[in-house]
Amino acid sequence: MSTHLLEVRGLHTLYGASHILHGVDLCIEPGQAVSLMGRNGMGKTTTLKSLLGVVTPRSGEVSFKGQRLDALPTWQRMRRGIAYVPEGRGMFHNLTVREHLQMANRPNDRGETQWDYDRVLALFPRLGERLDNLGTQLSGGEQQMLAIGRALLTNPDLLILDEATEGLAPLIRKEIWDVIRLIKQSGISTLIVDKNIQVLKTLCDQHVVLVKGRVAFSGNSQQLLENMSEVESYLSV
Numbered sequence: 104m105s106t107h108l109l110e111v112r113g114l115h116t117l118y119g120a121s122h123i124l125h126g127v128d129l130c131i132e133p134g135q136a137v138s139l140m141g142r143n144g145m146g147k148t149t150t151l152k153s154l155l156g157v158v159t160p161r162s163g164e165v166s167f168k169g170q171r172l173d174a175l176p177t178w179q180r181m182r183r184g185i186a187y188v189p190e191g192r193g194m195f196h197n198l199t200v201r202e203h204l205q206m207a208n209r210p211n212d213r214g215e216t217q218w219d220y221d222r223v224l225a226l227f228p229r230l231g232e233r234l235d236n237l238g239t240q241l242s243g244g245e246q247q248m249l250a251i252g253r254a255l256l257t258n259p260d261l262l263i264l265d266e267a268t269e270g271l272a273p274l275i276r277k278e279i280w281d282v283i284r285l286i287k288q289s290g291i292s293t294l295i296v297d298k299n300i301q302v303l304k305t306l307c308d309q310h311v312v313l314v315k316g317r318v319a320f321s322g323n324s325q326q327l328l329e330n331m332s333e334v335e336s337y338l339s340v
């Protein structure tokens with residue numbers, strides 16, 4: 104019986120005739136943070152969409168908590184304990200901060216509610232000051248906080264973050280990274296797509312680097328440090 108929280112094996116994904124993923128493997132253990140890095144267009148978001156079932160891979164296997172997910176629609180995969188914060192954050196323009204949070208709140212598949220409205224507001228005090236604002240009236244950083252808060256309210260075992268710090272001012276970025284650290288300490292596993300290798304190498308336990316839809320590097324933080332120049336060559340433009 105596998106101990107992996109998430110196990111992705113041999114993903115091949117195509118958009119029409121374009122073959123994007125060429126056998127991507129990825130594992131996350133319970134409580135671990137894993138980075139997924141790569142230059143623009145290398146297949147990071149496609150990997151996330153494939154494991155969530157937003158796009159259908161041509162072949163490959165996805166298991167979560169020891170059960171195969173391949174045949175399940177996206178919403179059922181998420182109900183099993185995966186939360187996704189997409190690039191662009193996915194706000195509803197006509198809902199307030201309060202409504203976004205209330206709508207998301209639910210126990211996990213074991214009936215537990217570790218994260219509730221009050222705990223999320225304690226983590227993001229800025230959101231508490233903006234409860235009656237619409238998603239569109241928030242700054243980029245506040246929108247990101249709302250997107251993460253909303254994901255936490257589903258009480259996930261795995262939180263997937265796609266470019267959570269992209270386009271944010273340095274101070275706000277730091278705030279988001281601090282929050283991701285706290286989330287990790289709370290025991291939630293994370294899969295983090297980001298370009299900031301300096302932060303990822305200290306925050307994450309494992310690292311996966313994609314080059315043209317293939318895993319070019321996979322290893323723990325020690326192995327990342329030992330192979331830094333090779334990995335940086337995969338990431339430099």
Ligand SMILES: Nc1ncnc2c1ncn2[C@@H]1O[C@H](COP(=O)(O)OP(=O)(O)OP(=O)(O)O)[C@@H](O)[C@H]1O
Pocket residue numbers: 118121123141142143144145146147148149150
């Ligand atoms: N819906 C789509 N239809 C066709 N091609 C697509 C589609 N979505 C992505 N692609 C292509 O697939 C490749 C991988 O894209 P993907 O978004 O997975 O890359 P990425 O590594 O996440 O890049 P970025 O950092 O720019 O988000 C790119 O060449 C992209 O143009």
